[in-house]
Amino acid sequence: MPARPCRAVAKRTRSRARLAPPPPLRVEPPIEVRLARPTDTLHLARIAGLIREAHEAGAIIALRSEEYLADSIRERRAVVVMRAGELxxxxxxxxxxxxxxVSHSAMVVAPALRGRGLSRRMKLALVELSRLRWPDAAILSLTLSPQVEALNKSCGFEAVPYCDLTKDPEFWKGCEGCIHHAHLKRNQQQDCHCWAGLLLPPGRVRQKVIPRDAHGHPSAGSS
Ligand SMILES: CC(C)(COP(=O)(O)OP(=O)(O)OC[C@H]1O[C@@H](n2cnc3c(N)ncnc32)[C@H](O)[C@@H]1OP(=O)(O)O)[C@@H](O)C(=O)NCCC(=O)NCCS
Structure with missing residues (x-):
């Protein structure tokens, strides 16, 4: 049986424990979600790095050139999340x-800070920005991420067939790096694996269009 410490030693140990300074409080640096300013081009390499890391980890997120990201910052149509000076x-x-x-894209949150509502705050800021800058626009989303789909639905986005989306070829170029691009092409851009959603301007009701294939037959994705 181990020897018990004598009373005096036990008392000293207890009083030392009482006197020990409390562990330092871990104060989390504040997190700010705001519109990007032209000076945020300083963080371009970091943004491209976060997108590349997410892409390499398996997220279906289009890789964007620093030039593309810089344009969105300079034209004040991007949102950033900052913590202690770090993007x-x-x-x-x-x-x-x-x-x-208007499409919303390149949404990424640093892995250590996911699940805290930051993408929701960014989404709400983007919707507000889109409404101010392009009041008549339908906001569109094309995503393979179940999180982003759930987020969009909770913000009022409605699932739509691909024929309701923009026909602008530049928009569809964003899909060229995707592993499902061949599938999209085979379906003449009328259907693919992504969830498509629209958030219409207040008061506008969606006119249902029946998507058709090249032969004029109703195609997959009709709703
Ligand atoms: C997708 C991503 C941006 C989400 O960012 P986040 O800050 O972690 O998301 P949030 O904490 O704001 O959650 C927003 C909503 O997403 C959904 N969501 C978030 N994490 C989820 C999870 N692990 N499982 C299911 N749904 C989830 C929920 O609907 C949540 O709504 P809630 O507030 O009702 O819980 C982030 O995971 C990321 O950067 N992923 C890699 C890049 C990527 O895939 N981008 C999307 C390209 S379309």
Missing amino acids: VGFATAHPWENGRF
Whole structure:
């Protein structure tokens, strides 16, 4: 049986424990979600790095050139998340067909800060920005991420067939690096694996269009 410490030693140990300073409080640096400013081009390499890491980890997120990201920052149509001077999140809005549509893309949050509602805050900021800059635009989303789909639905996006989306070829070029691009091409851009959603301007109701293939027959994705 191990020897018990004598009373005096036990008392000293207890009083030392009482006197020990409390462990330092871990104060989390504040997190700010805001519109990007032109000076945020300083963080371009970091943004491209976050997107590349997510892509390499298996997320279906289009790789964007620093030039593409820089344009969105300079044109004040991007949102950033900052923590203690470090960029930890990014997303951008892009108008198509002279503002008939706006897409939100390149949404990424640093892995250590996921699941804290940051993409929701960015999404709400992007919707507000889109409404101010392109009030008549339908906001569109094309995503393979179940998180982003759930997020969009909770923000009021409605699932739509691909024929309701923009026809602008530049928009569809964004799909060229995707592993499913051959599938999209085979379906003449009328259907693919992504979830497609629209958030219409307040008061506008969607006119249902029946998607048709090259032969004029109703195609997959009709709703
Ligand atoms: C997708 C991504 C941006 C989400 O960012 P996030 O800050 O972790 O997301 P949030 O914490 O704001 O969650 C927003 C919503 O997403 C959904 N969501 C988030 N994490 C989820 C998970 N692990 N499983 C299911 N749904 C989830 C929920 O609907 C959540 O809504 P809630 O507030 O009701 O819980 C982030 O995971 C990421 O950067 N992924 C890699 C890049 C990527 O895939 N980008 C999307 C390209 S379209």
